[in-house]
Amino acid sequence: AQTVTQSQPEMSVQEAETVTLSCTYDTSESDYYLFWYKQPPSRQMILVIRQEAYKQQNATENRFSVNFQKAAKSFSLKISDSQLGDAAMYFCAYNTDKLIFGTGTRLQVFP
């Protein structure tokens, strides 16, 4: 069965600094998708970034980028130039015919 592990329950970062959130997963499939979702206090899950497993190039969306290591089954999220609005719960998710989520990392951003 596929599993997703986020080993950092909480992280903090200073405004304008860079932070990296970790995620590992387990699967026997070769073709799949990975996502990072953000859940602010409003509770709505928002897609931050998506990575297709067959693509070697790491995905980038503005200040958000991933380090995808397929052999190591690792999928970390780097947030550059952190902003106060980045404070939220971040969930890593693996997609087969449904989304399998990790337990989340709460990110605090300090001014």
Add this chain to the structure above:
Amino acid sequence: KAGVTQTPRYLIKTRGQQVTLSCSPISGHRSVSWYQQTPGQGLQFLFEYFSETQRNKGNFPGRFSGRQFSNSRSEMNVSTLELGDSALYLCASSLIGNPPGREAFFGQGTRLTVV
């Protein structure tokens, strides 16, 4: 374009009662998935509906059921409520559900409290 709408936003029910939650997907989206979010178990997949048919189901008891209407709106029903059913229930819609790379758009959820 309107997003995913879930109603009601908050709900308080008594043990043993039943409850129905509603989800209106983004216009044109045919797949609706439901997730339960609790502090202890995290986010867990309940089921997915596509074109009025349940296409996938998670590991939840039969008290949890759902359906989808011809306009793609979906309802989720929980019968004989237990205290452990207290959770945030999230609905997600996507164009077709598969291929799995399709982005899922989430609603703001329904916070259910069972007392």
